[in-house]
Amino acid sequence: MLQTQTEAGFEIVRREDFSDVTYLLAVRHPLMARAAKPGQFVIVMSHPEGERIPLTIADFDAAEGTVTLVIQAVGKTTREMQQTCTIGTHLHALVGPMGVPTHMGRAKKVVCVGGGLGVAPIFPQARGFKQNGAKVIGILGFRTKNLVFWEDRFRDVCDEVILCTDDGSAGIKGFVSDGIRQAIAAHPDIDEVVAIGPPIMMKACAETTRPFGIRTMVSLNPIMVDGTGMCGGCRVKLGDVVKFACVDGPDFDGHLVDFDDLMLRLRRYAEEEKAAVARWSETCRMRALLAAS
Amino acid sequence: MAKKRTIRSIPQARTPVREQDPQVRRHNFTEVNLGYDEAEALLESQRCLVCPEPACIAGCPVGIDIPGFIARISDGDIRGAYDVLARTNLLPAVCGRVCPQENQCEGVCIVGDVLEPVAIGRLERFVGDRAIAEGWARRPHIEPNPFRVGVVGSGPAGMACAADMAKAGCAVTVYEAFHLPGGVLRYGIPDFRLPNAVVDAEIEALRRLGVRFECNTLVGRLFTIEQMIDELGYQAVFIGTGAGYPAMLGIPGDSLNGVLSANELLTRCNLMRARDFPAVDTPLPLGRHVAVVGAGNTAMDAMRVSLRLGAEKVSCIYRRSRAECPARAEEVHHAEEEGIEFHWLTAPVEVLGDGKGNVRALRCQTMVLGEPDRSGRARPVPVPGSEHDIEVDQVVFAIGTNANPIIGQTSGLGLDRRGYIAVDDTLATSLAGVYAGGDIVTGAATVIEAMGAGRRAAASMKAYLGLSGPAAEGGSAGLFGLPPDQRNFVRLRVG
Ligand SMILES: Cc1cc2nc3c(=O)[nH]c(=O)nc-3n(C[C@H](O)[C@H](O)[C@H](O)COP(=O)(O)OP(=O)(O)OC[C@H]3O[C@@H](n4cnc5c(N)ncnc54)[C@H](O)[C@@H]3O)c2cc1C
Ligand SMILES: Cc1cc2nc3c(=O)[nH]c(=O)nc-3n(C[C@H](O)[C@H](O)[C@H](O)COP(=O)(O)OP(=O)(O)OC[C@H]3O[C@@H](n4cnc5c(N)ncnc54)[C@H](O)[C@@H]3O)c2cc1C
Ligand code: SF4
Ligand code: FES
Numbered sequence: 001m002l003q004t005q006t007e008a009g010f011e012i013v014r015r016e017d018f019s020d021v022t023y024l025l026a027v028r029h030p031l032m033a034r035a036a037k038p039g040q041f042v043i044v045m046s047h048p049e050g051e052r053i054p055l056t057i058a059d060f061d062a063a064e065g066t067v068t069l070v071i072q073a074v075g076k077t078t079r080e081m082q083q084t085c086t087i088g089t090h091l092h093a094l095v096g097p098m099g100v101p102t103h104m105g106r107a108k109k110v111v112c113v114g115g116g117l118g119v120a121p122i123f124p125q126a127r128g129f130k131q132n133g134a135k136v137i138g139i140l141g142f143r144t145k146n147l148v149f150w151e152d153r154f155r156d157v158c159d160e161v162i163l164c165t166d167d168g169s170a171g172i173k174g175f176v177s178d179g180i181r182q183a184i185a186a187h188p189d190i191d192e193v194v195a196i197g198p199p200i201m202m203k204a205c206a207e208t209t210r211p212f213g214i215r216t217m218v219s220l221n222p223i224m225v226d227g228t229g230m231c232g233g234c235r236v237k238l239g240d241v242v243k244f245a246c247v248d249g250p251d252f253d254g255h256l257v258d259f260d261d262l263m264l265r266l267r268r269y270a271e272e273e274k275a276a277v278a279r280w281s282e283t284c285r286m287r288a289l290l291a292a293s
Numbered sequence: 294m295a296k297k298r299t300i301r302s303i304p305q306a307r308t309p310v311r312e313q314d315p316q317v318r319r320h321n322f323t324e325v326n327l328g329y330d331e332a333e334a335l336l337e338s339q340r341c342l343v344c345p346e347p348a349c350i351a352g353c354p355v356g357i358d359i360p361g362f363i364a365r366i367s368d369g370d371i372r373g374a375y376d377v378l379a380r381t382n383l384l385p386a387v388c389g390r391v392c393p394q395e396n397q398c399e400g401v402c403i404v405g406d407v408l409e410p411v412a413i414g415r416l417e418r419f420v421g422d423r424a425i426a427e428g429w430a431r432r433p434h435i436e437p438n439p440f441r442v443g444v445v446g447s448g449p450a451g452m453a454c455a456a457d458m459a460k461a462g463c464a465v466t467v468y469e470a471f472h473l474p475g476g477v478l479r480y481g482i483p484d485f486r487l488p489n490a491v492v493d494a495e496i497e498a499l500r501r502l503g504v505r506f507e508c509n510t511l512v513g514r515l516f517t518i519e520q521m522i523d524e525l526g527y528q529a530v531f532i533g534t535g536a537g538y539p540a541m542l543g544i545p546g547d548s549l550n551g552v553l554s555a556n557e558l559l560t561r562c563n564l565m566r567a568r569d570f571p572a573v574d575t576p577l578p579l580g581r582h583v584a585v586v587g588a589g590n591t592a593m594d595a596m597r598v599s600l601r602l603g604a605e606k607v608s609c610i611y612r613r614s615r616a617e618c619p620a621r622a623e624e625v626h627h628a629e630e631e632g633i634e635f636h637w638l639t640a641p642v643e644v645l646g647d648g649k650g651n652v653r654a655l656r657c658q659t660m661v662l663g664e665p666d667r668s669g670r671a672r673p674v675p676v677p678g679s680e681h682d683i684e685v686d687q688v689v690f691a692i693g694t695n696a697n698p699i700i701g702q703t704s705g706l707g708l709d710r711r712g713y714i715a716v717d718d719t720l721a722t723s724l725a726g727v728y729a730g731g732d733i734v735t736g737a738a739t740v741i742e743a744m745g746a747g748r749r750a751a752a753s754m755k756a757y758l759g760l761s762g763p764a765a766e767g768g769s770a771g772l773f774g775l776p777p778d779q780r781n782f783v784r785l786r787v788g
Contacts, residue, residue: 049572095470230480232539
């Protein structure tokens with residue numbers, strides 16, 4: 001059997017920095033590289049005292065034996081990883097692929113929407129739909145031009161790409177929901193929309209497609225612990241039904257998802273998270289001072 | 294043993310066990326029950342009548358030779374006592390601590406008809422702890438064979454199966470989804486009941502038997518059960534993935550912040566060590582007044598953990614009465630001593646919010662016990678107009694679990710109506726060579742039953758591989774009595 005896990009953990013073999021907050025890590029895990037399917041995620045612990053954080057598998061390469069994660073530094077763990085996860089270092093824990101893979105179905109014309117960091121995880125889905133023979137329209141949303149990444153990769157696998165920036169510095173000026181409207185106007189025969197991004201963006205996408213009755217799948221990102229269905233921390237509401245995003249999802253029908261509930265629950269540990277970042281920044285500052293003196 | 298003991302001649306009172314003072318222990322995670330020392334164990338062992346037809350053995354889910362091991366303690370032969378225990382129980386130090394003895398061996402002990410029953414659990418723990426301290430669980434002589442066995446899940450069921458298959462000479466690998474092995478023993482049951490050091494010692498004992506642990510491996514998703522047989526080269530597989538999937542409250546307000554499952558609370562606190570936050574990164578929401586819904590072992594653990602994390606008040610909300618409470622008697626007693634407030638015959642109807650998405654109170658209703666339901670327990674019926682609010686800022690629910698869906702989602706295994714893995718009397722599943730046991734078959738049960746299931750499955754797997762039974766005795770150890778090169782796997786079972 002392929003041995004991936006060493007005493008030290010899982011090796012980081014490649015790293016790219018897309019911006020000062022977004023970075024890519026390719027991690028060696030040959031078995032997972034073979035098993036992963038679009039729509040799945042992993043849980044990572046960067047060190048033994050670390051938190052278990054879920055990250056979408058943004059790409060996988062069976063030949064190279066790696067899975068790729070694209071991470072946005074938003075809090076203690078992801079900022080710390082931005083500093084410590086260099087090539088040759090190891091992740092303490094990496095488990096997956098988790099979650100139900102995206103159902104590719106027989107959709108003939110699909111819109112894949114990625115907002116900000118959601119651009120990375122939507123990529124394997126766009127590629128998957130294309131390989132399935134569908135016509136794929138990619139809609140990528142960023143705040144501004146210098147945050148744009150992977151536009152070329154999407155152009156490779158999509159039949160059409162609509163780039164949107166909030167300030168109009170690249171592509172069209174507007175949100176991805178404007179992109180969706182534009183796509184729907186040009187293509188009345190869209191079978192499905194798949195959207196990944198911040199909850200507020202996915203909610204806007206679902207509201208945009210609702211009047212047209214186009215099936216809209218979203219990938220939810222509630223707080224997780226185990227990722228195996230054991231804790232219920234990742235529960236989400238679909239109408240009156242409760243589902244666990246880690247084992248029943250993370251993809252759900254966007255027209256049923258209670259986004260307000262999701263956004264409320266994401267703020268659950270806001271106090272602790274703020275405190276952790278503050279403490280961590282302070283430690284970094286002290287270290288810098290020490291190093292300078 | 295010199296003279297025959299009678300109910301009159303034995304020490305009349307149960308030997309008390311030393312415990313941490315309730316006022317001290319409610320602030321720490323060190324073990325509550327300090328266990329017998331040798332003198333205390335010797336004294337208590339003399340209360341056993343060594344009955345010719347011991348009721349206790351029949352009361353034990355795995356049929357431990359209880360008078361046998363107790364008699365050896367009386368003789369001062371602790372090592373001998375361990376050997377007797379180890380014949381049936383792989384985890385005496387664990388089971389002595391967490392078994393619901395009052396419903397099992399101690400519940401039927403003859404002495405208990407007149408006096409307090411023999412403290413079998415405490416004696417078992419004494420022997421188990423001594424064995425760990427002295428390193429008695431050493432590696433027996435093992436005759437290796439060419440078979441490879443895969444075990445999925447490292448809880449008590451998986452551990453027991455792995456131990457027996459390793460002793461039979463198979464190369465055993467245990468796959469665990471978490472980054473540490475042990476199952477509920479690790480993530481669920483807190484240190485003050487079952488110290489991590491005990492779990493570590495049991496895992497280490499398995500490693501010494503040659504068992505390999507592969508953590509961070511989610512079977513079903515990284516590879517399937519079918520692939521374990523077809524591609525990864527396992528001749529037999531055991532599934533012990535536990536119950537998981539906590540049942541929801543299903544009342545209005547149950548997704549407010551501050552409402553969480555006992556499993557989440559316990560996993561954050563025990564496995565992720567969030568109680569040491571900020572030294573570790575995992576946060577834990579701390580309530581000032583915590584309500585825990587349910588009264589099983591999981592609920593008791595959640596309450597007592599909340600107390601130790603600094604909650605000012607912890608209330609137990611249970612819809613039946615104390616008599617029906619399913620937790621171990623010792624835990625309820627300890628919880629009461631520690632100052633948990635019990636609201637028996639009380640059912641939650643709604644979690645009330647503060648308008649900002651947080652919990653403000655739990656609205657409850659008083660119940661009375663009516664006719665027995667299907668489980669034989671009195672059915673609680675609400676009292677009209679009895680609604681009242683309990684001010685809380687955190688609600689933890691521990692009202693049972695459903696089947697974990699992952700293996701079912703990813704394999705062709707037959708499941709039962711409720712989604713648990715279907716097995717026959719030998720614990721064989723619908724796939725040849727694949728066996729299952731523990732909570733994933735029975736639904737949430739006990740450590741000893743899971744351990745027993747792991748061992749029973751191991752016995753079936755040995756027969757299946759030809760390591761026991763006619764084929765083995767005939768000398769040609771091989772599957773279906775065939776030598777390895779003539780074996781041809783057909784993944785179909787008639788049945
Ligand atoms: C299925 C799934 C896929 C995800 N994929 C990606 C991805 O590909 N790239 C990426 O950068 N991020 C992804 N996330 C979000 C990522 O897990 C969080 O950003 C990360 O946990 C934040 O940790 P932190 O300590 O840096 O920040 P914190 O300060 O702890 O939190 C910052 C924000 O992240 C959210 N968060 C915190 N802890 C968790 C947790 N355990 N699980 C989920 N969210 C949490 C909080 O709501 C908070 O708003 C994904 C989340 C889920 C559930
Ligand atoms: C808080 C709590 C307190 C309890 N207290 C007591 C008590 O006092 N006395 C008592 O007798 N019983 C008690 N129990 C019940 C007892 O712990 C369980 O019945 C027992 O642990 C079941 O053992 P198991 O081996 O079947 O599963 P578990 O102990 O649940 O172990 C299953 C393991 O499999 C892993 N797993 C799951 N899916 C996968 C997968 N797909 N791939 C790889 N690994 C996987 C899990 O991560 C887990 O580690 C308690 C339970 C809880 C939750
Ligand atoms: S029933 Fe009680 S007294 Fe009799 S053998 Fe068992 S433990 Fe001893
Ligand atoms: S993360 Fe624990 S159940 Fe989904």
